[in-house]
Amino acid sequence: MAASEGRSSGKAAAGAMGVTEAEILRRKEFLEFSDEDVERLSSIGDLSKEYADPVIESFYAHLLSFEEMAAFFSGPNVIEHVKQKQKEYFLGLTAGDFGEAYVENRLSIGAVHERMGVPLEAYLGMYSFYLRTVAARLNEDLENDPGRATEVFQSLMKLVFFDIGLAIDTYVFQRDSLLEQQMDAETRREKQAAEQALAASEERFRQLLANVPDAIVRLRLTPELVFEYVSTAIETISGYTPEELYAQPEIVFSLTVRSISSTTDSIGAV
Numbered sequence: 001m002a003a004s005e006g007r008s009s010g011k012a013a014a015g016a017m018g019v020t021e022a023e024i025l026r027r028k029e030f031l032e033f034s035d036e037d038v039e040r041l042s043s044i045g046d047l048s049k050e051y052a053d054p055v056i057e058s059f060y061a062h063l064l065s066f067e068e069m070a071a072f073f074s075g076p077n078v079i080e081h082v083k084q085k086q087k088e089y090f091l092g093l094t095a096g097d098f099g100e101a102y103v104e105n106r107l108s109i110g111a112v113h114e115r116m117g118v119p120l121e122a123y124l125g126m127y128s129f130y131l132r133t134v135a136a137r138l139n140e141d142l143e144n145d146p147g148r149a150t151e152v153f154q155s156l157m158k159l160v161f162f163d164i165g166l167a168i169d170t171y172v173f174q175r176d177s178l179l180e181q182q183m184d185a186e187t188r189r190e191k192q193a194a195e196q197a198l199a200a201s202e203e204r205f206r207q208l209l210a211n212v213p214d215a216i217v218r219l220r221l222t223p224e225l226v227f228e229y230v231s232t233a234i235e236t237i238s239g240y241t242p243e244e245l246y247a248q249p250e251i252v253f254s255l256t257v258r259s260i261s262s263t264t265d266s267i268g269a270v
Helices: 002-017 021-031 035-042 045-064 067-073 079-091 100-116 119-143 146-210 235-237 242-247 251-269
Strands: 217-220 228-229
Touching: 002 100, 002 146, 021 100, 021 146, 035 146, 045 067, 045 079, 045 119, 067 079, 079 242, 100 119, 100 146, 119 146, 228 242, 235 242, 242 251
Parallel strands: none
Antiparallel strands: 217 228
């Protein structure tokens, strides 16, 4: 189940980051990682199984000797879980399958370490430790064939640098995604605050106009006749409620005629 979830998250990350099959091939070509390299690494598969545990134990003993690093692995069973994952990673270096599934697994592991807050320097330090330790083991186990030991190590170094590229991409992508989420959240907060301020300002404006004895209206003529605002005083002056004017804006024309007639009558009376 966990492996399936890891593959799923790695696949999603690969899609989001644009690490396609073509991109994987391009990176391998740039590193000159060929079928011969795959064969060399596969040839020491059994050898890597023999020293996987000692290498992992040595690495975490080194890592945990630094207090600031040990803090990231203080939870119950965390260190054992991480060791197991690193063992799987280590054995994967000589498994012979370095396609999409391999890449998705590397991206998933990198994303987990980034979410844990493990500094990139520590994550990259792991690769340095592996290279140095494996080099010593190869020289020891292949002392009668130093040429082969060198070739295998060079193949391993190509693959490790391939992984380092993926690790850096993962950290950058995760940090950029987090920054984007934070910016989106801040934008939403600012928009909400602005909307609340605008609503409060409009309410204060309505209350102010409601207490003005004169009728105040805002009328839009185009593209259609619409009352955008009508103060409550209009009912006292015209006999029409704001709601009636909103519903039947053409009433404005009868209001104008009444106003003119009233003015004319007043002049005549004088």
